[in-house]
Amino acid sequence: MTATLPDREEPTGALVRPYAVTRGRTRPRLEIAIEALVETTVRGRDASTGNRGGHGREHQHIATLCDGKVQSLAEIAARMKLPLGVARVLIADMAADGLVAVYEPTSFDSNDSVGTELLERVLSGLRRL
Amino acid sequence: MSQRPNTGRVTSAKIVIAGGFGVGKTTLVGSVSEITPLTTEAIMTSAGVGVDDTRQIPNKTTTTVAMDFGRISIDRDLILYLFGTPGQTRFWFMWDELVRGAIGAVVMVDTRRLADCFAAIDFFEHRKLPYLIAINCFDGMQYHDPNDVRDALAISHDVPVVTCDARNRESTKNVLISLVEYVLSMRRQRVGA
Ligand SMILES: Nc1nc2c(ncn2[C@@H]2O[C@H](COP(=O)(O)OP(=O)(O)O)[C@@H](O)[C@H]2O)c(=O)[nH]1
Numbered sequence: 362m363t364a365t366l367p368d369r370e371e372p373t374g375a376l377v378r379p380y381a382v383t384r385g386r387t388r389p390r391l392e393i394a395i396e397a398l399v400e401t402t403v404r405g406r407d408a409s410t411g412n413r414g415g416h417g418r419e420h421q422h423i424a425t426l427c428d429g430k431v432q433s434l435a436e437i438a439a440r441m442k443l444p445l446g447v448a449r450v451l452i453a454d455m456a457a458d459g460l461v462a463v464y465e466p467t468s469f470d471s472n473d474s475v476g477t478e479l480l481e482r483v484l485s486g487l488r489r490l
Numbered sequence: 491m492s493q494r495p496n497t498g499r500v501t502s503a504k505i506v507i508a509g510g511f512g513v514g515k516t517t518l519v520g521s522v523s524e525i526t527p528l529t530t531e532a533i534m535t536s537a538g539v540g541v542d543d544t545r546q547i548p549n550k551t552t553t554t555v556a557m558d559f560g561r562i563s564i565d566r567d568l569i570l571y572l573f574g575t576p577g578q579t580r581f582w583f584m585w586d587e588l589v590r591g592a593i594g595a596v597v598m599v600d601t602r603r604l605a606d607c608f609a610a611i612d613f614f615e616h617r618k619l620p621y622l623i624a625i626n627c628f629d630g631m632q633y634h635d636p637n638d639v640r641d642a643l644a645i646s647h648d649v650p651v652v653t654c655d656a657r658n659r660e661s662t663k664n665v666l667i668s669l670v671e672y673v674l675s676m677r678r679q680r681v682g683a
């Protein structure tokens with residue numbers, strides 16, 4: 362488990378050229394919510410054992426993190442110590458290549474029955490904790 | 491692939507934990523999270539919109555906001571995230587993303603510094619995100635009448651105001667349960683209307 366980072370309320374400015382790993386791109390190919398879940402596909406697992414160029418190292422790291430254990434974008438960014446936006450670009454690339462599956466969260470903005478049903482599950486889950 | 495039940499896909503949900511510096515957000519998240527709270531950072535550059543190329547833009551000013559978050563597995567296919575984030579208005583670029591699709595928000599209040607939560611309340615009301623007020627009692631060092639706090643905050647009588655001990659798992663659980671119950675009751679009202 363990653364150690365807890367110190368609590369910071371002020372901009373740190375400590376990150377060194379974070380977008381270097383995305384070659385300057387700040388726009389992901391896919392919008393991914395911070396709580397969206399990411400899971401490595403079979404293809405992603407196979408690819409991560411091979412030696413790939415380019416973003417191989419980051420992709421490999423993500424593929425390992427999410428192999429058999431879904432993780433949110435936020436968790437991946439935190440565990441890799443990357444800003445959210447950088448992790449998002451990397452994951453969107455991997456999703457486009459079929460290396461990971463991205464499960465978007467259920468939105469509660471609308472008033473539909475899907476959301477209500479899920480809220481009820483959240484409620485009973487919390488009561489069971 | 492992972493060992494998932496046959497219900498199809500996994501999904502997630504989130505609750506936002508807001509409040510001023512030192513009010514107990516990280517403590518609250520940590521008291522129920524199944525993982526040690528993690529920190530992630532979002533960066534906004536002054537040229538943050540439409541920057542989608544490899545140009546090097548010198549002297550960009552950047553703002554970084556750190557968020558603490560925790561995770562609760564509700565079920566094998568349903569994960570709840572708690573995101574704690576500071577309430578200063580200069581971080582609102584992050585709040586937009588945080589509140590999108592959220593179940594609701596817990597606004598943590600330290601009665602010694604009530605004004606620290608004003609910005610969060612304004613924001614959630616503007617965005618119509620359901621929220622409740624959780625007064626962190628800090629060992630019961632102060633006496634808190636929820637109704638006094640409600641009056642001082644000038645919030646609607648519908649908004650739940652509860653007290654909590656952020657370090658206590660049961661107490662935090664009850665805060666979250668109160669929020670979800672509130673959100674559910676509001677949805678039922680709207681559907682029934
Ligand atoms: N005595 C006491 N201390 C608390 C309580 N909640 C938080 N703290 C302490 O207050 C400080 C700030 O809490 P923290 O969770 O980091 O606040 P945040 O800035 O909102 O994330 C920490 O030292 C906590 O240990 C509480 O209910 N009682």
Ligand SMILES: [Mg+2]
Pocket residue numbers: 368515516517558574
């Ligand atoms: Mg904190």
